[in-house]
Amino acid sequence: xxxxxxxxxxxxxxxxxxxxxxxxxxxxxxxxxxxxxxxxxxxxxxxxxxxxxxxxxxxxxxxxxxxxxxxxxxxxxxxxxxxxxxxxxxxxxxxxxxxxxxxxxxxxxxxxxxxxxxxxxxxxxxxxxxxxxxxxxxxxxxxxxxxxxxxxxxxxxxxxxxxxxxxxxxxxxxxxxxxxxxxxxxxxxxxxxxxxxxxxxxxxxxxxxxxxxxxxxxxxxxxxxxxxxxxxxxxxxxxxxxx
Numbered sequence: 001x002x003x004x005x006x007x008x009x010x011x012x013x014x015x016x017x018x019x020x021x022x023x024x025x026x027x028x029x030x031x032x033x034x035x036x037x038x039x040x041x042x043x044x045x046x047x048x049x050x051x052x053x054x055x056x057x058x059x060x061x062x063x064x065x066x067x068x069x070x071x072x073x074x075x076x077x078x079x080x081x082x083x084x085x086x087x088x089x090x091x092x093x094x095x096x097x098x099x100x101x102x103x104x105x106x107x108x109x110x111x112x113x114x115x116x117x118x119x120x121x122x123x124x125x126x127x128x129x130x131x132x133x134x135x136x137x138x139x140x141x142x143x144x145x146x147x148x149x150x151x152x153x154x155x156x157x158x159x160x161x162x163x164x165x166x167x168x169x170x171x172x173x174x175x176x177x178x179x180x181x182x183x184x185x186x187x188x189x190x191x192x193x194x195x196x197x198x199x200x201x202x203x204x205x206x207x208x209x210x211x212x213x214x215x216x217x218x219x220x221x222x223x224x225x226x227x228x229x230x231x232x233x234x235x236x237x238x239x240x241x242x243x
Contacts, residue, residue, distance in 0.1 A: 064232045065233055068232055072099040076092045076095040076111065076115035077092075077115055077119040079092060080115070081122050084122075087203070090207070090208075091208075092136065093136065093163065093208045094163065094212050094215065096112040096115060097139065097140065097143035097166070097208075097212060098220065098223070099111050100112075100147070100148065101223075102148065102220060103144070103223070103232075104148045104149075104233065105141040105148065106144070107140075108137075108139075112135075112138070113133040114133075116135075116137075131175050131177065132171075135174030135175050138166075138170050142166055143162070153220060154216070154220055156217055159212050159216045160209040161209065164206065164209035164212075165205070167205040168204070172197065172200075172201030172204065176194055179197060180193050180194065
């Protein structure tokens, strides 16, 4: 059963990665300019919930678990809003990875995806919204997959370096693909667009690494205690929901 659950999650994430760009492309073809992001955003919300629902289909979700996800999302949104005056200095990825480290990849994914959707009601929605949701969701998913339930989850250096890599490669890569799709007129324009985003991605990765190095251990200890004391996601072991 555990292997089946793992396969279902992998399949759902692969489908998400394939269907999300397709939804964006189709909406750009058939919807008026400036309004085309609404449909893929809604589709991506539904798709982002699928991995979460698949893993929890055989269990009753506790009220405390819903509250934890809501608080994590609210913290990520508030952090992004408070630090908005500093370019690319955003604690969102650090909060998402910290949450995923304790509660697993599914919680990490939905926390990341919803954080970007909700915070963009402050910063403005656009065609980039689905890409940001997908990118930050995958950062949380892989962060939980790598660290949840592992003995090195409290290793600040390992978590901070991995978080920086995920922020730069996964989030930066997904969001930069939006820039390529919307700005490049031919293949010659791809390189300059990607190069222009490298500095921003490096800054984002650097501040994520610093925040994780400073906050990961106390955050991990507090969330782990919360999980143990109140039985929140107490069936998460080694990054997997036990049947």
